[in-house]
Amino acid sequence: MFSDDVDADLAKMAGDPRFPHRETAQHAVRFRAEGAVADLVAVQDDAHPCGMTDVIFAMAGSQRPWLNWVPMPSEAIANVADEVARRRAKGEQLDVTRLGLSTAEPPSAMVACRRVIGPLAVDINMFPAPDIRLPVREVRYGVWRYDGTEPVAAVPAPSGAAIQTLHEVAGEPWPSPLSGYVQAAPLGELPLSDLLGLLAHLPAPPATPRWQHLATTTPTYWYRLMQPWVCLGILHHNAFEPWLVSTRREVLMDLAFGVEDWVCDAALFALVTTAYREPDQREEVRALVRARLDAAMSAPRLVTIEESLARLMLVTPGCTADDHAAASSVLARAARAAEPEPDADDEGAGDGEGGAGQPARKRRWWRHRG
Structure with missing residues (x-):
């Protein structure tokens, strides 16, 4: 019934006067073309919901951030971890035991980096305001706390x-x-x-x-x-x-x-x-x-x-x-900010040690110290 071309399939349904969810498909087509969330909501709010409306909703959000996939990590420390993994996969014997970050990054990114690289000391130069270690507002349920500069799980490990x-x-x-x-x-x-x-x-x-x-x-x-x-x-x-x-x-x-x-x-x-x-x-x-x-x-x-x-x-x-x-x-x-800068080397986009090579604003300066 469907091809690999989501937009063509939706257009076919939207143009078929015999299709019972034609108007819903039309909303899906408009959402993919214009991005107005009201059209996506209209798909979900079909007057006669059934399994097909669920399919149309999924088609409308195909290959869209959050609707079909989670945005990729953008943190410097995650970029470093992925770069180290790529180089190791190519056979390079790369040991990294210490990194430096100009400013703190999210705890999950720090833990993910260590899951990939292995035991790793991370030196953080500063914690600018608002301090990343503090919740945005007072909460009862939290999963992170800090021991000085180090993020620590505030909950027991899962079974x-x-x-x-x-x-x-x-x-x-x-x-x-x-x-x-x-x-x-x-x-x-x-x-x-x-x-x-x-x-x-x-x-x-x-x-x-x-x-x-x-x-x-x-x-x-x-x-x-x-x-x-x-x-x-x-x-x-x-x-x-x-x-x-x-x-x-x-x-x-x-x-x-x-x-x-x-x-x-x-x-x-x-x-x-x-x-x-x-x-x-x-x-x-x-x-x-x-x-x-x-x-x-x-x-x-x-x-x-x-x-x-x-x-x-x-x-x-x-x-x-x-x-x-x-x-x-x-x-x-x-x-x-993601556009390449003429003098990227001066902004820390690469450090001569095989850095992740990301635009300066997206990855901050890091230095391999191991």
Whole structure:
């Protein structure tokens, strides 16, 4: 029924007067062409929902950030880890025991780097305001704390059964947030302590061909992908509780505004998934995503999750014209910053020791000290 060309398939359905979900397909076509989230919401709100509307929703979000895949890590330390993995995969005997960062980066990126490289001392030159070690607001549920300059898991490690469930559920990106929510149900059967433990302790990827291949190119991506899966699992925790007084709502909101980390946008992604499923929650979720984006935008320093927060804002139900403008300004600024600079070597884009070679703003200066 379908080809490999999503846009052609949607256009065919949208133009077929006999197709029962023709108008829904037309909204999907417009979303892919123009990016207005109202069209994607209209797909979900089809007057006659069925399995086909779920398929159209997935097609509308195909190959779109957050709707089908998680943005890649952008941190300097993650870039270094991936570069080291690539060079090792080519047979180079590369031992890295110490790195220097100009400023602190998210705890998950630090842990992911060590999962890839091995034991590693990281020297951080400074913690500019707002201090990355402090939550954006006071929270009850948090997965990170700091011992001086070192991020430490604030929750116990997950059980072996939890890791096995994660591997079974989260080995691939979701076709759409809605199907991902359904697929994540087994994670919701785990104790909350296990779910929080998965977020902070970052278990290794499953031993599948996909992740064996990515281990030679971008191994840090598993750690970026698994956390949104876990947060989708949290949406199933104590599902009998009314949403507004539920543990799952409180946990996800706390994670979104906790210590600056990949966990923040992962939790917001789960809340956005709820907004698609539950129209009554859309305005609250929209306000939460915007508040977290505003916090990132107001920081007088680089916030590495700012761009992914902006992309999430653009697919949040109820996204207003002002929300869209704010998110678009972030993405435009990120695009300008990613442009190669004439004197990149003077800005730390390469260090003569085989550095990751990323644009200066995206990766900060690092120096191999091992």
